[in-house]
Amino acid sequence: MNALGPEAQHEELYALDPSFFAAEEKKRKDFPPLPSAVDGAVVTRMPPEPNGYPHIGHGLSFYFNYYYAKRYHGRVILRFDDTNPKAERREYYDAIKADLTWMGLTWDEERNMSDDMDRYRACAEQLLAQGDAYVCTCGQETVSALRYAGTACPCRALSTEENAARWEAMQDAPEGAMVLRLKGDVASLNTTMRDPAIMRIIDHPHPVQGDRYRLWPVYDFACAIEDGTLGITHVLRSNEFALRIELQDYLRDRLGLPNPVTLQYSRFSIRGSPTSKRLIKPLIEDGTVTGWDDPRLVTIRGLARRGIRPEAIYELAREMGLSTAEPEIDWSLVEAINRKLIDPVTRRYFFVPDPVPVKVQGIEGREANLRMHPTEDLGTRRLAATPVLFLARSDVRDLSPGDVVRLKDLCNIRIEAVGDTVSAAVSTDPIDMHEVRKVQWVPDPGLPTTVLVPSSLYNADKEVVAESLAVENGLAEPAVASLPVGTVVQFERYGFVRVDAQGPGTTSVVFAHR
């Protein structure tokens, strides 16, 4: 059976048992069904905070929420969780939308939490009137200590009238002087329930709202209200929010809002890469990396710049599922997924790293007609040989006079002398094609090409490796000069690269993977 070609094997197998292939397709990995999902009535949300550029973790989260909304013919809402004016920046709202668009994800509605400031205030006043909240003046440290100890502060016993007066005073109080707290359960084992702050004073302009407001809701409060009023049916989020379900459900209960179903999955990381804004931001600020799109980063932009396809992120999401373990993905998995995606549709070009000029006698006038892809029909190109052409140093350094090398799709050459330059002559002697080294070649003048080669930013101890972005120089065939920025191609026998910049007479690419 193995003696047959793959196609023949396939046919043979199909003839024997057609169901073999049906079963194979069925096994394809997919997401589990969503609990209590009603077709046409699922509403999910993508809730980024505009305080940085999204990374692959956000990408997965976006995709989960997008996927389930589509699967059940429901809606997905892009909602900026922008209730901390000190952290949000205009730039990030746009960047997040651009990255979502790059990922090929769409949304049915876009909104900002900060658009609902009046609603939060109304809810706060409702809680106050119901006796479910109180204005606390104890100060942050005291509150923190009391919450830790599980005991109440005197403010908790205030009457509704006293609270109303304090609320009035809070409108003009200085930052930090007062805070609105929920009357929860000060002794709860779930520490988020211990009378958390729900509204606080922040004197800082907001990128969307300006300085129209100074009483800002805390995340749990805003989130509970938003998820309830937007009619979110399913919340898919990572597990650092686990303890907040009880709190947010309780808040909605007091406010008469419906609860969504919450599914948690764990945060995941990629080995050798910082996978959180908290870790990435300082690297950008101190210049360790060149920016949010540094190809060593697993930001959406970093991945894009490296030639990773959006579909690879979908596939990765499928591979992970809504896992509750704490995965540490190996980069090779991302590469393997991406390679499968791009290999069949990616054109091949010649590029020689660390080029060595080779003078070849008798090569004038020869021209190669090269396929853009070995098996797929992606067109052809012509490449004319020149008396001196370039080969990769790694391909010639171990050669000695008399050796024969095959210039791919052109001709064979016999090496005559090896030194600073190599000289050779066209050889027409019959050779064993299986034995001979087949190498890519670039005619003179080649296109000077710089390859940025990213490697792990972290070593095994999670320390930053300074020299993790290598630069390799070489010469590419002239056609590479006209590839639009963003094109992913394969440099034969070298690897997949993405065109990063086109300058006059020079090209820069980023190495994706082998």
Added chain:
RNA sequence: GCUCCGAUGGUGUAGUCCGGUCAAUCAUUCAGGCCUUUCGAGCCUGGGACUCGGGUUCGAAUCCCGGUCGGAGCACCA
């Protein structure tokens, strides 16, 4: 420290709810081979795992108890 969550080969994952059909799935990685005018793709073969200790049971990856390890939370961040 307290609370919660998790633990299947090098990596990711299926199976765990409803114990036997699991001498454990699939992918990736690794090793060997085939094919190939790419070191890519494809194909074949192989190696490799149920965190540990008790218990329940005829039978445990699956149930119970305990330990270990890992993660998260304990903000007037989200």
